[in-house]
Amino acid sequence: MPLWTQIVVRSVAAVAVLFLMTRLLGKKQLSQLNFFHYIAGITIGNIAGFISLEIENHFMLGVSAILVWTLIPVGMEWLQLKSKRVRKWFDGESTVLIKDGKVLEDNLKKASFTSDELLEELRQKNAFRLADVEFAVLETDGEVSVLLTKENQPITPKSLGLKVPNEQEPQTVIMDGEILDEPLSTAGLSRGWLTTELEKIGVTRENVYLAQVDSYGGLTVDLYDDLLKTPQPSQRELLWATLRKCEADLELFALATKNRKAKKTYESCVRSLKSVVGQVEPYLKR
Known part of the structure; x- marks a missing residue:
């Protein structure tokens, strides 16, 4: 077998093994790297490159090394799930940097955080004034979580x-x-409605x-031609559709209640609304 063919075969096999081992490590390897996961990821990548090019060495030796470096993090994950002490030892603990609006300088020094780095992290969380921050903590993955003061928090219902x-999830x-x-059935709609x-x-x-389709039955459309703008229904069409929907809802309520x-009451409302719909129909459907 030519040398280049051996390298191609070994590389493809190494990628397959690396993919399987990464799946075994789980999604945390991709999203929240701790120190041990970081070391394991670099080492496994180096071993994969080694077994791709070092054709003089036995392929299974490299696979065995990757397997060991994969099983060790998996075992550590299992121990961390079982023991808080092990979890604390490997991941460390979060560090409070700001409490009650006051910067904790001693904790900043322990975390090797400078004032400039703290302000930069706050700005990334849209906190440009130190006075707007009630609480900030350095998480074990290196992210800084920020809680704004009550008057600076976004208004919610x-x-x-x-x-x-x-x-509800858009469909x-x-x-x-x-x-x-x-998805159309999940939203409780039909092809006729969509058409x-x-x-x-x-x-x-x-x-x-x-x-x-959103949870309120609103349809959002993206066309193949990016130069075309999706036309919006006119106000008259929207009003007509809303009146007919209200009429249908009232009829449904009348049938559903015992x-x-x-x-x-519902039937009376339906009659009244039908009268209104009949009066405005010539103006809304022209």
Whole structure:
């Protein structure tokens, strides 16, 4: 076998072994590297390069070395799950850098953090003033977590005492011009609804690269042609669609309830809304 063929075969095999060992190590190897994972990753990569080019050495010796360097981190992960003491010894502990708005200089020195580095980390968390920070901690992976003071935190519905429904995952209903039935069913919608929505904005399915439906039934469309802008439905069409949806919802409520009084109320509302819809239809559907 020619030399270059041996290198190609060994390299492909090394990549396959490296992929399998990386899968064994798990996603933490890719996202949150501690000191030991960092060393193991570098060493395994070097061994993979070694067994690709050192054709005079037996291939399985390199595979055995990779296996050892893979099993050791896996074993350490298992020990860390079982023992807090082992976890503390390998990963260390988080270090509080700012508490109650006061910088802890002694902890900065222990973490080998300068004032400039602290301010840089705060700026990366959109905290440009030290006075805006209530609490900051250096995590074991080297990231700095920042808690802003109460008056500088973003306003949320909870802070205003409002209760809002949970947001559902958007469903991709068209991909590469093809309708995806499973996400469409998950959203509680049909192909007929999707076709109607595309007709409202004057777009054909074949011209759609991606289309998503949010938890409120809103359709977002991205076209193949980036120069074309997706037309938005007019205000009259939106108002007409909203009125018809309200009418359908009221009819559904009337059918679903077992309370006679509530059923009569819903039916009365349906009649009233139908009367309004009939009056505005000539103006909204022209």
